[in-house]
Amino acid sequence: MKILAIRDGVYGVKSAISNAVIDFSQMTVSVVAVVTDVVREGKPVVGFAFNTNGRYAAQGLLRERFIKRIMGADPKEYRDPARDNLDPFALHRIAMRNEKPGGHGERSVAVALLDIAIWDAVAKIEGKPLCRLLAERFNGGKWDERVWVYAAGGYYYPGKGPEALRAELRSYLDRGYETCKIKIGGAPLAEDMARIEAALVEVGEGPRLAVDANARFDETEAMAYGRAMAPFNLAFFEEPVDPLDYALHAKLAEVYAPPLATGENLFSMPDARNLVRHGGFRPDRDWLQFDCTLSYGVTEYLRILDMLHPLGWSGRRVVPHGGHLLSLHLAAGLQLGGCEAYPDVFKPFSGFADNIPVQNGHVGLPENPGTGYETQSEVWPIMQEVAAG
Numbered sequence: 001m002k003i004l005a006i007r008d009g010v011y012g013v014k015s016a017i018s019n020a021v022i023d024f025s026q027m028t029v030s031v032v033a034v035v036t037d038v039v040r041e042g043k044p045v046v047g048f049a050f051n052t053n054g055r056y057a058a059q060g061l062l063r064e065r066f067i068k069r070i071m072g073a074d075p076k077e078y079r080d081p082a083r084d085n086l087d088p089f090a091l092h093r094i095a096m097r098n099e100k101p102g103g104h105g106e107r108s109v110a111v112a113l114l115d116i117a118i119w120d121a122v123a124k125i126e127g128k129p130l131c132r133l134l135a136e137r138f139n140g141g142k143w144d145e146r147v148w149v150y151a152a153g154g155y156y157y158p159g160k161g162p163e164a165l166r167a168e169l170r171s172y173l174d175r176g177y178e179t180c181k182i183k184i185g186g187a188p189l190a191e192d193m194a195r196i197e198a199a200l201v202e203v204g205e206g207p208r209l210a211v212d213a214n215a216r217f218d219e220t221e222a223m224a225y226g227r228a229m230a231p232f233n234l235a236f237f238e239e240p241v242d243p244l245d246y247a248l249h250a251k252l253a254e255v256y257a258p259p260l261a262t263g264e265n266l267f268s269m270p271d272a273r274n275l276v277r278h279g280g281f282r283p284d285r286d287w288l289q290f291d292c293t294l295s296y297g298v299t300e301y302l303r304i305l306d307m308l309h310p311l312g313w314s315g316r317r318v319v320p321h322g323g324h325l326l327s328l329h330l331a332a333g334l335q336l337g338g339c340e341a342y343p344d345v346f347k348p349f350s351g352f353a354d355n356i357p358v359q360n361g362h363v364g365l366p367e368n369p370g371t372g373y374e375t376q377s378e379v380w381p382i383m384q385e386v387a388a389g
Contacts, residue, residue, distance in 0.1 A: 001086060002075040004044070005035040006067045006114070009386040010057040011050075013346045028057040029349050030109070033387035034117040036086070038125050040369075047121025048373055048383045049113045051293045052322040053346045054264070061110035066095045070114065085125050088118045092299040108267035108296050115297025116326060124370040130326075131365055134333030138302060146362040147331045148338035149352075150210065150235070151175075152323060153345065154182025154199065162198035169202040172343055176358030179208045179235055181340075184225065185216035193228055200232065206258075212238040215265065219248055226256040236261040236287050244271075250280025261287035264321035267295040269303040276311050283313045287337065291321040292330060301330060323350045325371050332365055339363075348378030 013027045034047040051058065070078075073094045080087035095111050123130040135143035151172035154165060169180050182199050184192045196211065203209045211234060217225065222240045229237060236259040241248045243265040253260060260281065266272050272290060275281065281288070288308070292301045305315055316337045320327035323342035331339040341358070342350035353366040353375035366372035374380055 001079040001084065002037045003034060003070060003078075003086070004037050005033075005389070006062075006071060006117075007033045007035070007386050007389050008059055008062050008067075008113075009382070010059050011349075011382060013053050013349055027053055029053065030057040030059055030062065030113055031382055031386045032062070032113040032117045033383065034114065034121055035387065036121055036125070038121075040124065040127070045121050045124045046387050047117035047119070047124065047370065048387075049116035049120065049293070049326070050324075050349050050379070051109050051113055052291050052324070053349065054291075055106065055109050055294055058106055058110035058113060061107055062113065065107075066110050066114055069094055069097055083126070086118055086122050088115060088122055088299055091115070091118050092297070102270075104267040104271060104295075108300075109294055112293050112295060112297040112300075115299050116293060119298045120370040127369050129329070129365060129367060129369060130371050131329040131333030134298075134329065135335075139334050142335060144332045144335055146364050147328055148361055149177065149328075149341040149358060149363050150179035150181055150338065150361070151177040151343050152181045152212075152340050153343065154180070154195070155345065156183060156186045162195055165195055166198050166202045168344075169199055173202065175343060176360065176363075177341070177343070178361035179203070179210065181210040181212055181235075181238070183214065184211045185213040185221075189221075189224060189228060192225070196229065196232065196234075206233040207235050210235040210238060210261070213240050215239045215242050217241050219251070222248070222252055223255065226252060230256060230258060233258050235259065238262065238287075238289070239264070243275075246274060246278040246280075249275070250278065253280035253282060253286075259285045259287060261289055261319075263287075263289040264291045264294070266290060269300060269307055272304045273307050273311075276308065276313060283317060286317065288313070288318045289321045289340070290318070292326060293322060293324075298330070305334060325352055325365075325373065325376070328352055328363070328365055329371060348376070348382065351376060351378075 009031045010028050029051050031050045036045045038045040078087050078090040123133045131143050238261040318336045319338045323340045327339045356364045366375040
């Protein structure tokens with residue numbers, strides 16, 4: 001049981017859009033392939049991963065530190081003899097050797113890529129979809145066959161007014177989504193309120209519309225938006241302020257009664273723990289949106305979930321950020337609250353299986369072993385290219 005090679009490539013998301021903080025036209029992602037010596041159907045098993053939009057490709061860190069550590073390890077260190085498989089926990093420890101605690105910046109992306117690709121390989125070696133492997137090992141064998149998903153869009157495009165926004169949201173509803181999310185904070189409050197009101201015309205009611213400020217607001221702005229939006233009872237008000245300003249989150253939660261959401265820019269279990277300890281978040285209504293591909297991978301995500309339960313949080317209040325198959329597998333296999341979706345943006349690094357439609361706001365998973373990237377016609381050729389070196 002040995003890892004023969006780890007290969008990576010850098011690709012663009014090619015999305016000419018922006019939110020309240022960043023322009024995605026120059027955004028890049030890393031794609032990783034972990035090649036093993038295990039053979040299935042005449043071919044070596046290869047595990048794949050890519051990181052979510054919002055953080056750039058991690059090629060430098062991958063090549064300078066983390067790939068070298070894994071490739072330099074004795075294969076006996078990372079073999080799981082009980083299962084005759086790779087041990088992703090051991091490989092995670094190997095990758096993090098000689099790394100100081102804290103400092104969960106871009107290295108959390110690099111380690112996540114390797115960890116996720118390894119979990120993909122582990123599931124393929126066992127011949128199971130990743131969601132079922134996770135369910136069997138960590139959720140008593142229970143999983144969700146269909147997962148609630150919401151359509152994330154509503155970005156700022158040049159010249160895009162309320163009518164164009166309504167048309168975009170209508171296209172999501174026509175494709176089976178029932179809840180949509182739009183961006184705020186990139187325009188004055190009055191203009192954003194007009195966008196929200198236009199969106200509500202299409203989706204029909206507040207609980208079917210979420211808004212995302214991408215951590216744009218200071219205290220004054222967050223409070224002003226909160227006061228203006230509260231009567232709508234929106235599905236959630238996402239990332240209203242800086243993700244590490246737990247005190248300000250708590251202050252907003254004292255006056256904004258509808259649901260809040262955050263977590264995609266917290267990259268470790270200790271950061272997630274600080275949020276639920278000190279951020280004023282309410283387990284009965286608020287949402288936690290940690291992103292596996294940005295926060296050290298599946299291994300760390302399991303640690304986050306283990307931390308949440310004793311603090312009064314159900315996994316059903318966790319909805320992974322990212323809008324891709326990995327997040328869908330986590331949501332299904334660990335019975336989380338749902339999954340974000342990007343129907344039209346961040347291609348090809350978004351979306352679910354080509355042949356499984358969204359119906360009544362829910363989507364199913366492919367039966368392929370592993371994460372099932374083979375079912376995505378746009379991303380699979382890229383992954384084959386990376387694996388071939």
